[in-house]
Amino acid sequence: MRNLVLGGILVGLVVLAALLSFLWTPFDPVKVDATHRLLGFGASHWFGTDKFGRDLLSQLMVGARTTLYVGVVAVGIAAVIGTPLGILAGMSPRWLGEFVMRVNDLVLAFPALLLAIMFGAVFGADTLTAMVAIGIATIPSFARIARSGTLQVMSTEFVLAARAGGRSKVNIALRHVLPNISGLLIVQASVSFAIAVLAEAALSFLGFGTRPPTPSWGRMLQESQELLTVQPRLALVPGIAIAVAVLGFNLLGDGLRDRLDPRLAARV
């Protein structure tokens, strides 16, 4: 229960910042202001300004949108394709399941960042190609988790009983397998979300993610590096934001799993 609340608060903070940024930010996040460069923490610019005089808090708020966008779309792609694939592999005859999983291994062997850089080179580097690439590279993790969970559920007596009760494969997949592996999937989603956020930050840092001037936490980090020794604040602010988002989603995932499993829910 503590995980759920704390995770909810942290994620809520990020979501709130992103939503609020559509209506209002303290300053224009992309407005260059040469007279207010590299201000420290202060009353008018809370988190200070960067080397172009852009307000850090405003950039952080708009950057939260990118972060959520990337996380949701990448995990969405991975979960929507990977989960049915894994369940299918777990429920079909052994040869078909093995075939699906070997193809899966093939994709798994490809690092997400490399795929994203490749995608960026081919389709042009921006947020969309980055998250599609991260999403595709995350499919195998979901397929694996879903398959191993499915195999476990399929060997239980209640699935045998369900088959003895005349239930179709689709019915068993949706009503018996999916609810019983949802805990695994939620944890996987929260981990993948964190990885996707980090990957977007890394890609933006490398120049293959979100293009300037759109604020992104990863790019804020990248731009901070040349001033790291004199202005560590510039790296700390987006760094802490990334850490908060990642920690929040992990805690939320853990909490949700405990909540959704009727056996564990009795204990929390």
Next chain:
Amino acid sequence: MTLSVRGLSVSSLVRDVSFEIGAGERVGLIGESGSGKSLTALAIMGLLPEELRASGSVSLGGRELLEMSEEDLSRLRGDELAMVFQEPMTALNPAMRIGRQVTEPGRIHGRRHRAEDLLTAVGLPGTARAYPHQLSGGQRQRVVLAMALANEPSLLICDEPTTALDVTVQAQILSLIKTSLPADSALLFITHDLAVVASVCERVLVMLDGEIVEAGSTREVLTQPKHEYTRKLLAASDLEARR
């Protein structure tokens, strides 16, 4: 409806098994673990593991089950054919409420049952909102039984339904099976407990190493066993002591 099994073999684990169960008959299938009792049951239901194949003939009311497509079979399963498994702790979906599980066999076969009615019939009123982990083993087995009996099957197969339960709960489940099974339903009751057979079944089949070695009325088999294995089984059980 009559279940007629002719020359049923499953790989080399079950060999040339033949028997018949008429409508309303209660037949026991006894034998030690690994003798092929459960495989025989699964073969009848068409639920054998992927790597095993059944040959011979299994017919229910004149319809051949072994040659039936999976689709046609699943239409019979849970409707005319029902099965109760040994382990009540794992026989229910842990993520689904009891009420929903118990009405599902009906829903699948186009019948509407009220969960409360089905559960009351097995002595569990007011449990529809519960999850399986909130019920005891005996209560879960009642739920499983309610699911199996919901559509009044022509044939009910019970695969050691009381083995995992303690003696008092065992007696309750047995009497529940006896009273709530429709009079014209056939029952195949698998067990290794001779006392249970004596209390439920009119006829009994004795299985050893995949073959039926003795068959006859329960009284006959339990009092004048012909096969040596049956005699050993009787000697090893505490049937006398319990009488």
